[in-house]
Amino acid sequence: MSHRIVYEHLAVHFPANMLMAELEHWSFYDDRYLLLELGGDNNCSTYHPQTNREVASRDWCVLAYGHHYEVIAKAVKFSAVCEGGGMRLSGQRGTLPETYIRHVRNALANPVPFGELSGLGLSVVAEIAQPGDNLGKEARENLQRHAHPVETEGRKLWRLNPLRRARDAALLMLCGEPGHGPAWDVAAASGPRFPCEGAELFHRLRSRKAT
Incomplete structure (x- = not known):
């Protein structure tokens, strides 16, 4: 049976005072978060960049962003897939929804601060369109x-880099997630998929799990 394997969760923390400093006409009354997930389908494969062995493919995606409770709410929604066997954590034969949610909570409890993202190799590009979003x-x-938007097919399109520019992060959080559909419809993520591609990133992930 085809199912999704989840390898890592990583949360990025955006302090409210940092966001407010970027948008003087808007008040962010609490901190915001962006949740990334490294995962892939068990039926899709790729070659390990170091060993050249065939392994299950995996990529980073933006799972949710916004208030802490909004990110948790999305995790609760996605966790239902575990109940039917459609998703599991790497190393487990099966994963309970509660276990998946706990994995996300751990990431949110030990986030990477916005100012410490440099050198981790992660990138998120969000595209906000008007009209339509x-x-x-x-x-x-x-x-x-x-x-500064670009014109495409009669629409204005803003491209934001929330992991690199604090103002872009503030704009993304102000816009919020799309009214319909998942966060990854708006924001695409990329980054090291294996420890050999990003030693510092995976060291950070392992250190977080040890706390």
């Missing part, structure tokens, strides 16, 4: 004030 008035005004 149900943007509120404040989001539209701040995008127009602080970012």
Whole structure:
């Protein structure tokens, strides 16, 4: 049976005071988070970059972003897939929804601060389009004030790099997740998939699990 294997969760922490400093006309009353997941389908394979052995493929994706409770709510929703056998954590024959949620909670409890992302090799690019993404008035005004869109197929498209630029992170959090569909419809992630590709990143992940 085809199912998703989850290898890692990594949360990025954006302090409210940092976000407020970037958008002077908007108040972020609490911290925000972005949750990344490294996973892939058990039926898809790739070659390990160091050993050249065939292994299950895996890629980073943006699972959720926003308030702490919003990220947890998304994790609870996705965890239901575990109940039917459609998803498991790496190294487990089967994963309970509660175990998956606990894995996410651990990542959120030990996040990488925004200022410490340099050198980890992770990248997130978000594309916010108008019309089409149900943007509120404040989001539209701040995008127009602080970012430069490109015109594509008659729409304005803003490309944001929330892991590299604090202002882009603030804009993404202000816009929020899409009204319909998952976060990865808006934000795409990339980064080292194996320890040999990103020693510092995977060292950080292992250290977090040991705490």
